[in-house]
Amino acid sequence: MKEPISSISTPSGQRILIRAGAIMDGCAHAHIPGCLLVRCSKRPGGIELIVEAVAAHIEPGSDMHIVDMPGDLLMPALVNAHCHLDLTSVGPQPRPSQFHDWLATVRRLRPQEPAQIRASVQQGIELSLAGGVVAVGDIAGSTRSGPSLVPWRTLRDSPLEGVSFLEFFSIGKGSQQRLDGLERVLEEAGCDRSMLGLQPHAPYSVNLAGYARAIELARRYKLPLATHLAESIEERSFIVRGTGPQRVLLQTLGLWDYQELTHIGLGKHPIVHLSGALAQARWLIAHANDCPDEALDPLAETGARVVYCPRAHDYFGFERTLGAHRYRDMLEWGICVCLGTDSIVNLPPESARAPGGRISVFDEARVLYRRDRTDPTLLVRMMTTNGAEALGLERSRYTFAPGCAIAGVVAVRTESDNPIRSAFEGDSPPRLVLGPSVRDASSASSALNSLGRGDPEADSGSTYSAF
Ligand SMILES: [Zn+2]
Known part of the structure; x- marks a missing residue:
């Protein structure tokens, strides 16, 4: 299994709370709006992303980085x-x-x-x-x-x-x-x-x-x-x-x-x-x-x-x-x-x-x-867990089930009060907001780092407005 992020300045135990316009995977009901809480855990060679919770609302904690994305639909990579x-x-x-x-x-x-x-x-x-x-x-x-x-x-x-x-x-x-x-x-x-x-x-x-x-x-x-x-x-x-x-x-x-x-x-x-x-x-x-x-x-x-x-x-x-x-x-x-x-x-x-x-x-x-x-849930299943099963990969890396180590998170910008329909009908690109980096595959600084808000540890508790 490859690490979703092989180097990131996020310290072990970092928790990221993303508050999005909608969150869905191919297995459960969508949350509109929705919150995704992810913990970054250090492992040899990189950092692992573990889903802690997915819900319509998650109470922010003082140890969380909070990222507001009210105009985005989130899906697994x-x-x-x-x-x-x-x-x-x-x-x-x-x-x-x-x-x-x-x-x-x-x-x-x-x-x-x-x-x-x-x-x-x-x-x-x-x-x-x-x-x-x-x-x-x-x-x-x-x-x-x-x-x-x-x-x-x-x-x-x-x-x-x-x-x-x-x-x-x-x-x-x-x-x-x-x-x-x-x-x-x-x-x-x-x-x-x-x-x-x-x-x-x-x-x-x-x-x-x-x-x-x-x-x-x-x-x-x-x-x-x-x-x-x-x-x-x-x-x-x-x-x-x-x-x-x-x-x-x-x-x-x-x-x-x-x-x-x-x-x-x-x-x-x-x-x-x-x-x-x-x-x-x-x-x-x-x-x-x-x-x-x-x-x-x-x-x-x-x-x-x-x-x-x-x-x-x-x-x-x-x-x-x-x-x-x-x-x-x-x-x-x-x-x-x-x-x-x-x-x-x-x-x-x-x-x-x-x-x-x-x-x-x-x-x-x-x-x-x-x-x-x-059905959008079926479509997400076809491009996440069904694809993983077809390739012999772990399905759990492509869901938002609590406790699962995930391969990444994708966001799609939406433009209406029906974010799922808007994401599928619109032309906004799907962006990898957590996962391997395009620019530097070897050191794989993550898209999260591209927020450019400095050392996350020093910035603990701050609110990022957008990826
Ligand atoms: Zn072919």
């Missing part, structure tokens, strides 16, 4: 369960006419050299923190020379929690050599593989033998598993009938092998096609945009977690080809659904622009609130 931080340098791109054209664009623009990859992931980490995100399910994309551990190492050196899923391709000609190469890269990772995961890219780029090997390697090296699944209509054509643009792409690349037709083109929906692999591990499934009734059962029965990326769904026009995403049906079926952003390539241009640039699941939740009027 956010989890982005599916992103591609190594594509941050590519930046937002115009929407393609075809999904496979977009795949070709990504292949062409993806950074290839370690220094470029590191810089791109670092930029993505900063944009994530700028959007209140402190944990990610990041996909470490495969370069032309094979899987790369650079995104994983960059993520491990950052203040973020989560998993870097090492992505690989394995279909058609040369697939066996690619799997052998993947195993060598996993060996290269060394003994401490914390925060490392494994990601067969998708059923149209990894055959069933590749999924079986991924499961075997994940067991051997104790790695969590993720995959893209049921994302597009082109994927369905390929898996159900063995035809369409994905097959043409493999033929163009000289990879197509007719042997693949022993398991592809058998009339099975992509989720049913993978159900045997899904039954052997707890998978994190990116997308599941294409989800007829027959596909809900395998997802629910195998305990798969689904990451929904609403803005990517809109960007590709999947509603037109596949219908509305069934996230609410999935939740009703007991499937853990969380939120992701996918890559910055499919986000709006302002995501990469300063000031205000960010990669945040809060902007994904806003899409669902505005379009579907989804």
Whole structure:
């Protein structure tokens, strides 16, 4: 577990009382207005934030720093369960006419050299923190020379929690050599593989033998598993009938092998096609945009977690080809659904622009609130505890339950007497007010320090007007 703050001038035992316009998490009723009392406890290497109380009113004590934020909604720090931080340098791109054209664009623009990859992931980490995100399910994309551990190492050196899923391709000609190469890269990772995961890219780029090997390697090296699944209509054509643009792409690349037709083109929906692999591990499934009734059962029965990326769904026009995403049906079926952003390539241009640039699941939740009027508590759950569960993190770090050590606190400025509605309908950025620092990841001076009111100990009892 990473420290939420690795250095702060706040002495051990410091208590901070934040009086906000509203406070909510994904588990309990919101307080409007609300008070959050947090204690900072020193631990080796940093300071831990422990929730002491959450209530409509908390009587101020003489030992408390009081922070008044009457115009803000407070939430736990956010989890982005599916992103591609190594594509941050590519930046937002115009929407393609075809999904496979977009795949070709990504292949062409993806950074290839370690220094470029590191810089791109670092930029993505900063944009994530700028959007209140402190944990990610990041996909470490495969370069032309094979899987790369650079995104994983960059993520491990950052203040973020989560998993870097090492992505690989394995279909058609040369697939066996690619799997052998993947195993060598996993060996290269060394003994401490914390925060490392494994990601067969998708059923149209990894055959069933590749999924079986991924499961075997994940067991051997104790790695969590993720995959893209049921994302597009082109994927369905390929898996159900063995035809369409994905097959043409493999033929163009000289990879197509007719042997693949022993398991592809058998009339099975992509989720049913993978159900045997899904039954052997707890998978994190990116997308599941294409989800007829027959596909809900395998997802629910195998305990798969689904990451929904609403803005990517809109960007590709999947509603037109596949219908509305069934996230609410999935939740009703007991499937853990969380939120992701996918890559910055499919986000709006302002995501990469300063000031205000960010990669945040809060902007994904806003899409669902505005379009579907989804319950805000459910939305907060999808971008906190459900994301944490999907990534194997401690759910308690993403709630405001008393006694819990938390990963951070996010605030969103509101403008009306209905602060929750205002936060979700407005455009104010989610700001990390307690948690890892964007500016100095190594010493991680916290956003709280940026209040700039001097030594908190000397200032004990003072009232801060705003973060
Ligand atoms: Zn993705």
